[in-house]
Amino acid sequence: MEKQGGNGCKRQVVVESPVRPLRSLVRPCFIFLLFLSTVIVIILLGFPDRFSQTDWWKNLSLYTYYHRWTNPDRHRGPSPTTIPPTTVPAPPSATIRPLPTNHYHFGYPRNYHFIVDEPDKCNTQTPFLVLIVPVAPGNLAARDAIRRTWGNETLVQGKKVQTLFMLGLPGGLGAQELQEKVNQESRVHHDLLQSNFKDTYHNLTIKTMVILEWLVSRCPEASYAMKIDSDVFLNVQNLVSMLVNPDTPKQNYMTGLVWWHSPVLRNPNNKFFLPYEVMAESEYPPYPLGFGYIMSMDLPKKIMGVTPQIKPIYIEDAYLGMCLKRLGISPTNPPRKSLFDVNPIYSYGRCKLSTVVAVTTTKVSQLLRYWQDYTRPGPPC
Numbered sequence: 001m002e003k004q005g006g007n008g009c010k011r012q013v014v015v016e017s018p019v020r021p022l023r024s025l026v027r028p029c030f031i032f033l034l035f036l037s038t039v040i041v042i043i044l045l046g047f048p049d050r051f052s053q054t055d056w057w058k059n060l061s062l063y064t065y066y067h068r069w070t071n072p073d074r075h076r077g078p079s080p081t082t083i084p085p086t087t088v089p090a091p092p093s094a095t096i097r098p099l100p101t102n103h104y105h106f107g108y109p110r111n112y113h114f115i116v117d118e119p120d121k122c123n124t125q126t127p128f129l130v131l132i133v134p135v136a137p138g139n140l141a142a143r144d145a146i147r148r149t150w151g152n153e154t155l156v157q158g159k160k161v162q163t164l165f166m167l168g169l170p171g172g173l174g175a176q177e178l179q180e181k182v183n184q185e186s187r188v189h190h191d192l193l194q195s196n197f198k199d200t201y202h203n204l205t206i207k208t209m210v211i212l213e214w215l216v217s218r219c220p221e222a223s224y225a226m227k228i229d230s231d232v233f234l235n236v237q238n239l240v241s242m243l244v245n246p247d248t249p250k251q252n253y254m255t256g257l258v259w260w261h262s263p264v265l266r267n268p269n270n271k272f273f274l275p276y277e278v279m280a281e282s283e284y285p286p287y288p289l290g291f292g293y294i295m296s297m298d299l300p301k302k303i304m305g306v307t308p309q310i311k312p313i314y315i316e317d318a319y320l321g322m323c324l325k326r327l328g329i330s331p332t333n334p335p336r337k338s339l340f341d342v343n344p345i346y347s348y349g350r351c352k353l354s355t356v357v358a359v360t361t362t363k364v365s366q367l368l369r370y371w372q373d374y375t376r377p378g379p380p381c
Helices: 019-046 056-063 140-148 175-189 201-218 236-244 299-309 316-327 364-374
Strands: 002-004 011-013 114-116 129-134 159-169 192-198 224-228 232-234 254-259 287-296 358-360
Touching (some): 114 175, 129 201, 140 159, 140 364, 159 201, 159 236, 175 192, 201 224, 201 316, 299 316
Parallel strands (some): 129 159, 129 224
Antiparallel strands (some): 002 011, 224 287, 232 358
């Protein structure tokens, strides 16, 4: 750039350095790279097992549990398991001390009892389908949302559908007060089942075994049962349509979002770590993910029959897969994989909701919104 002096006699040539604008970019670029490096380090430290294996994508079956870790009703993780005989109910108002736990497994058998029960639910009219929802005692909002939505579907295509909730014992401060609220809720709705195991993160496998025990002892004449988590939108119409299809097996049948070749994680820092002495195999047998799976009613008794022979593991649905393997039964893929969706990236619209069987939601309000959208008059698509 040229500058001319005041008298017009001198010129001064000033050359702007091209380095100066580049220097102004160095600091923000450095900050961005530092931030990016930090994020990468956090991811690698947080999920070491997933990136230490060439087939790390298989771990997605366990990673889908992240949503459940943050949900009070999805107690996933190390889960000592037993087959609790629950045929001797105790009074609903009784205060029962929870049974002791062990890091890996319980002795067999243990004497669990129902303290809240509906023993005659299947006597007046045998249901075609029983839906049982494991839920935390304090999560009344989820139970009420289900009662207002898919849990209110009691007659579908001429088939009786029965919905019940399975609870363990509340713990911590205010446990006795919460128990009284549960007892009152049971007197109002008559849809609660509660056994005397402690309702904690570690005991979901116990909860599932108690569900199977209840089905065997209270509702053996039903055709199918579904264990379904409390944050799931369920299209009962599509589910019944799938089950009444002549091609659907009536025995030795379990389906859902089936996961195949899921690796056993060996890093002790991982929530789903299993030592070799508990499970020597490198992969779990195939199993349907625990947010919602359906079984023919012959399976609960068969599964309970083999559980004394199988060392229980942390993960409820993977444990069921091990039981099926011992029985020589493989889970069945649904007619379409898209019928079941766990932790979808995007919210579902009305058209999509009309095509699924089960999809997880993020909160009660989303479940209610899904149901309102799905049940609006008019064609869904």
